[in-house]
Amino acid sequence: MKEEFTLSIFSENHVGLLNQITNVFTRRNLNIESLTTSESAIAGIHKFTIVVFSTREEIEKVAKQIEKKIDVIKAFVLTADEIIHQEIALYKVPTKALLDGNQIEGLVRQYGARILEVTPEYTVIEKTGHKAETQELFEKMDKYGVVQFTRSGRIAITKSKAELLDNYLRKMELDRQNVN
Known part of the structure:
Protein backbone atom coordinates (compact mmCIF):
# COMPACT_ATOMS: atom_id res chain seq x y z
CA MET A 1 0.00 0.00 0.00
CA THR A 79 7.22 9.26 7.80
CA ALA A 80 4.81 12.01 8.84
CA ASP A 81 5.05 11.07 12.53
CA GLU A 82 8.85 11.51 12.46
CA ILE A 83 8.88 15.10 11.20
CA ILE A 84 7.53 18.58 11.74
CA HIS A 85 6.76 20.21 8.42
CA GLN A 86 5.28 23.32 6.86
CA GLU A 87 4.71 24.95 3.49
CA ILE A 88 4.22 28.58 2.61
CA ALA A 89 1.57 29.89 0.24
CA LEU A 90 1.18 33.31 -1.36
CA TYR A 91 -2.14 34.63 -2.62
CA LYS A 92 -2.59 37.75 -4.75
CA VAL A 93 -6.09 39.21 -4.68
CA PRO A 94 -7.45 42.48 -6.04
CA THR A 95 -7.25 45.13 -3.31
CA LYS A 96 -10.84 46.04 -4.20
CA ALA A 97 -11.90 42.54 -3.03
CA LEU A 98 -10.14 43.16 0.29
CA LEU A 99 -11.96 46.46 0.80
CA ASP A 100 -15.43 45.28 -0.30
CA GLY A 101 -17.13 43.85 2.76
CA ASN A 102 -13.96 42.62 4.51
CA GLN A 103 -14.64 38.94 3.66
CA ILE A 104 -11.01 38.38 2.70
CA GLU A 105 -9.78 40.21 5.80
CA GLY A 106 -11.94 37.87 7.88
CA LEU A 107 -10.41 34.83 6.15
CA VAL A 108 -6.91 36.21 6.77
CA ARG A 109 -7.67 36.44 10.48
CA GLN A 110 -9.52 33.10 10.65
CA TYR A 111 -6.66 31.19 8.96
CA GLY A 112 -3.80 32.94 10.74
CA ALA A 113 -2.48 34.37 7.50
CA ARG A 114 -0.89 37.79 7.14
CA ILE A 115 -0.94 40.60 4.63
CA LEU A 116 2.49 41.15 3.08
CA GLU A 117 1.86 43.98 0.63
CA VAL A 118 -0.99 46.26 -0.34
CA THR A 119 -1.05 48.31 -3.54
CA PRO A 120 -3.99 50.08 -5.18
CA GLU A 121 -4.29 47.13 -7.60
CA TYR A 122 -3.54 44.05 -5.50
CA THR A 123 -2.89 42.65 -2.04
CA VAL A 124 -0.50 39.79 -1.30
CA ILE A 125 -1.36 37.43 1.55
CA GLU A 126 0.93 34.80 3.11
CA LYS A 127 -0.13 31.61 4.90
CA THR A 128 2.16 28.97 6.38
CA GLY A 129 0.82 25.56 7.24
CA HIS A 130 0.21 22.13 5.82
CA LYS A 131 -0.87 21.69 2.21
CA ALA A 132 -4.50 21.04 3.16
CA GLU A 133 -4.66 24.30 5.14
CA THR A 134 -3.18 26.46 2.41
CA GLN A 135 -5.39 24.80 -0.20
CA GLU A 136 -8.52 25.33 1.91
CA LEU A 137 -7.73 29.04 2.26
CA PHE A 138 -7.17 29.26 -1.51
CA GLU A 139 -10.57 27.70 -2.21
CA LYS A 140 -12.31 30.12 0.17
CA MET A 141 -10.49 33.20 -1.17
CA ASP A 142 -10.89 32.18 -4.80
CA LYS A 143 -14.59 33.10 -4.51
CA TYR A 144 -13.36 36.70 -4.31
CA GLY A 145 -10.98 36.45 -7.27
CA VAL A 146 -7.48 35.14 -6.50
CA VAL A 147 -5.30 36.54 -9.29
CA GLN A 148 -2.21 34.47 -8.47
CA PHE A 149 -1.49 31.59 -6.11
CA THR A 150 1.71 29.71 -5.39
CA ARG A 151 2.75 27.23 -2.74
CA SER A 152 6.27 26.18 -1.79
CA GLY A 153 7.41 22.65 -1.36
CA ARG A 154 7.56 21.06 2.05
CA ILE A 155 10.26 22.00 4.48
CA ALA A 156 10.77 19.60 7.35
CA ILE A 157 12.84 18.89 10.40
CA THR A 158 12.90 15.66 12.35
CA LYS A 159 11.47 15.22 15.80
CA SER A 160 14.71 13.60 16.97
CA LYS A 161 16.92 15.53 19.40
CA ALA A 162 19.85 15.81 17.00
CA GLU A 163 20.18 16.24 13.26
CA LEU A 164 20.17 12.78 11.67
CA LEU A 165 23.17 13.68 9.52
CA ASP A 166 25.22 14.65 12.61
CA ASN A 167 24.51 11.24 14.16
CA TYR A 168 25.37 9.50 10.88
CA LEU A 169 28.67 11.40 10.48
CA ARG A 170 29.67 10.68 14.11
CA LYS A 171 28.99 6.97 13.59
CA MET A 172 31.03 6.98 10.35
CA GLU A 173 33.94 8.68 12.17
CA LEU A 174 33.82 6.13 15.02
CA ASP A 175 33.70 3.27 12.52
CA ARG A 176 36.70 4.76 10.70
CA GLN A 177 38.66 5.10 13.96
CA ASN A 178 37.83 1.52 14.98
CA VAL A 179 39.19 0.22 11.66
CA ASN A 180 42.49 2.06 12.14
Whole structure:
Protein backbone atom coordinates (compact mmCIF):
# COMPACT_ATOMS: atom_id res chain seq x y z
CA MET A 1 0.00 0.00 0.00
CA LYS A 2 1.32 3.42 -0.95
CA GLU A 3 1.79 6.02 1.74
CA GLU A 4 3.43 9.43 2.02
CA PHE A 5 7.16 9.56 2.70
CA THR A 6 9.57 12.47 3.06
CA LEU A 7 13.15 11.95 1.97
CA SER A 8 15.83 14.13 3.53
CA ILE A 9 18.88 13.95 1.31
CA PHE A 10 22.15 15.58 2.33
CA SER A 11 24.80 16.36 -0.25
CA GLU A 12 27.50 18.67 -1.40
CA ASN A 13 26.15 21.36 -3.70
CA HIS A 14 27.23 20.29 -7.18
CA VAL A 15 25.80 21.14 -10.59
CA GLY A 16 23.63 18.38 -12.03
CA LEU A 17 22.91 16.52 -8.79
CA LEU A 18 19.24 17.53 -8.76
CA ASN A 19 18.86 16.03 -12.24
CA GLN A 20 20.53 12.79 -11.11
CA ILE A 21 18.24 12.52 -8.09
CA THR A 22 15.03 13.22 -10.02
CA ASN A 23 16.07 10.65 -12.64
CA VAL A 24 16.01 7.96 -9.95
CA PHE A 25 12.31 8.74 -9.37
CA THR A 26 11.56 8.93 -13.09
CA ARG A 27 13.10 5.51 -13.78
CA ARG A 28 10.92 4.00 -11.04
CA ASN A 29 7.83 5.83 -12.34
CA LEU A 30 7.39 7.71 -9.04
CA ASN A 31 5.90 11.19 -9.06
CA ILE A 32 7.54 13.78 -6.80
CA GLU A 33 4.79 15.62 -4.92
CA SER A 34 7.07 18.29 -3.50
CA LEU A 35 10.78 19.12 -3.74
CA THR A 36 12.65 21.78 -1.79
CA THR A 37 16.38 22.38 -1.61
CA SER A 38 18.37 24.62 0.70
CA GLU A 39 21.54 24.91 2.71
CA SER A 40 21.56 22.77 5.83
CA ALA A 41 22.79 23.68 9.31
CA ILE A 42 26.15 22.12 8.40
CA ALA A 43 28.42 24.41 6.38
CA GLY A 44 28.90 23.25 2.81
CA ILE A 45 26.09 20.70 2.98
CA HIS A 46 22.77 21.09 1.17
CA LYS A 47 19.49 19.39 1.97
CA PHE A 48 16.87 18.12 -0.47
CA THR A 49 13.41 17.54 1.01
CA ILE A 50 11.34 15.35 -1.30
CA VAL A 51 7.75 14.18 -0.72
CA VAL A 52 6.54 11.10 -2.58
CA PHE A 53 3.78 8.50 -2.33
CA SER A 54 5.28 5.02 -2.41
CA THR A 55 5.55 1.73 -0.61
CA ARG A 56 8.13 1.43 2.18
CA GLU A 57 10.06 -1.18 0.21
CA GLU A 58 10.17 0.93 -2.95
CA ILE A 59 11.19 4.16 -1.22
CA GLU A 60 13.99 2.37 0.67
CA LYS A 61 15.35 1.16 -2.69
CA VAL A 62 15.14 4.70 -4.06
CA ALA A 63 17.06 6.04 -1.04
CA LYS A 64 19.81 3.43 -1.55
CA GLN A 65 20.07 4.33 -5.25
CA ILE A 66 20.32 8.03 -4.40
CA GLU A 67 23.05 7.34 -1.83
CA LYS A 68 25.14 5.76 -4.62
CA LYS A 69 25.49 9.19 -6.24
CA ILE A 70 29.01 10.47 -5.62
CA ASP A 71 27.95 13.83 -4.13
CA VAL A 72 25.24 12.42 -1.83
CA ILE A 73 26.26 11.93 1.77
CA LYS A 74 23.11 10.27 3.12
CA ALA A 75 19.40 9.88 2.34
CA PHE A 76 16.91 9.40 5.17
CA VAL A 77 13.37 8.04 4.66
CA LEU A 78 10.92 9.64 7.09
CA THR A 79 7.22 9.26 7.80
CA ALA A 80 4.81 12.01 8.84
CA ASP A 81 5.05 11.07 12.53
CA GLU A 82 8.85 11.51 12.46
CA ILE A 83 8.88 15.10 11.20
CA ILE A 84 7.53 18.58 11.74
CA HIS A 85 6.76 20.21 8.42
CA GLN A 86 5.28 23.32 6.86
CA GLU A 87 4.71 24.95 3.49
CA ILE A 88 4.22 28.58 2.61
CA ALA A 89 1.57 29.89 0.24
CA LEU A 90 1.18 33.31 -1.36
CA TYR A 91 -2.14 34.63 -2.62
CA LYS A 92 -2.59 37.75 -4.75
CA VAL A 93 -6.09 39.21 -4.68
CA PRO A 94 -7.45 42.48 -6.04
CA THR A 95 -7.25 45.13 -3.31
CA LYS A 96 -10.84 46.04 -4.20
CA ALA A 97 -11.90 42.54 -3.03
CA LEU A 98 -10.14 43.16 0.29
CA LEU A 99 -11.96 46.46 0.80
CA ASP A 100 -15.43 45.28 -0.30
CA GLY A 101 -17.13 43.85 2.76
CA ASN A 102 -13.96 42.62 4.51
CA GLN A 103 -14.64 38.94 3.66
CA ILE A 104 -11.01 38.38 2.70
CA GLU A 105 -9.78 40.21 5.80
CA GLY A 106 -11.94 37.87 7.88
CA LEU A 107 -10.41 34.83 6.15
CA VAL A 108 -6.91 36.21 6.77
CA ARG A 109 -7.67 36.44 10.48
CA GLN A 110 -9.52 33.10 10.65
CA TYR A 111 -6.66 31.19 8.96
CA GLY A 112 -3.80 32.94 10.74
CA ALA A 113 -2.48 34.37 7.50
CA ARG A 114 -0.89 37.79 7.14
CA ILE A 115 -0.94 40.60 4.63
CA LEU A 116 2.49 41.15 3.08
CA GLU A 117 1.86 43.98 0.63
CA VAL A 118 -0.99 46.26 -0.34
CA THR A 119 -1.05 48.31 -3.54
CA PRO A 120 -3.99 50.08 -5.18
CA GLU A 121 -4.29 47.13 -7.60
CA TYR A 122 -3.54 44.05 -5.50
CA THR A 123 -2.89 42.65 -2.04
CA VAL A 124 -0.50 39.79 -1.30
CA ILE A 125 -1.36 37.43 1.55
CA GLU A 126 0.93 34.80 3.11
CA LYS A 127 -0.13 31.61 4.90
CA THR A 128 2.16 28.97 6.38
CA GLY A 129 0.82 25.56 7.24
CA HIS A 130 0.21 22.13 5.82
CA LYS A 131 -0.87 21.69 2.21
CA ALA A 132 -4.50 21.04 3.16
CA GLU A 133 -4.66 24.30 5.14
CA THR A 134 -3.18 26.46 2.41
CA GLN A 135 -5.39 24.80 -0.20
CA GLU A 136 -8.52 25.33 1.91
CA LEU A 137 -7.73 29.04 2.26
CA PHE A 138 -7.17 29.26 -1.51
CA GLU A 139 -10.57 27.70 -2.21
CA LYS A 140 -12.31 30.12 0.17
CA MET A 141 -10.49 33.20 -1.17
CA ASP A 142 -10.89 32.18 -4.80
CA LYS A 143 -14.59 33.10 -4.51
CA TYR A 144 -13.36 36.70 -4.31
CA GLY A 145 -10.98 36.45 -7.27
CA VAL A 146 -7.48 35.14 -6.50
CA VAL A 147 -5.30 36.54 -9.29
CA GLN A 148 -2.21 34.47 -8.47
CA PHE A 149 -1.49 31.59 -6.11
CA THR A 150 1.71 29.71 -5.39
CA ARG A 151 2.75 27.23 -2.74
CA SER A 152 6.27 26.18 -1.79
CA GLY A 153 7.41 22.65 -1.36
CA ARG A 154 7.56 21.06 2.05
CA ILE A 155 10.26 22.00 4.48
CA ALA A 156 10.77 19.60 7.35
CA ILE A 157 12.84 18.89 10.40
CA THR A 158 12.90 15.66 12.35
CA LYS A 159 11.47 15.22 15.80
CA SER A 160 14.71 13.60 16.97
CA LYS A 161 16.92 15.53 19.40
CA ALA A 162 19.85 15.81 17.00
CA GLU A 163 20.18 16.24 13.26
CA LEU A 164 20.17 12.78 11.67
CA LEU A 165 23.17 13.68 9.52
CA ASP A 166 25.22 14.65 12.61
CA ASN A 167 24.51 11.24 14.16
CA TYR A 168 25.37 9.50 10.88
CA LEU A 169 28.67 11.40 10.48
CA ARG A 170 29.67 10.68 14.11
CA LYS A 171 28.99 6.97 13.59
CA MET A 172 31.03 6.98 10.35
CA GLU A 173 33.94 8.68 12.17
CA LEU A 174 33.82 6.13 15.02
CA ASP A 175 33.70 3.27 12.52
CA ARG A 176 36.70 4.76 10.70
CA GLN A 177 38.66 5.10 13.96
CA ASN A 178 37.83 1.52 14.98
CA VAL A 179 39.19 0.22 11.66
CA ASN A 180 42.49 2.06 12.14
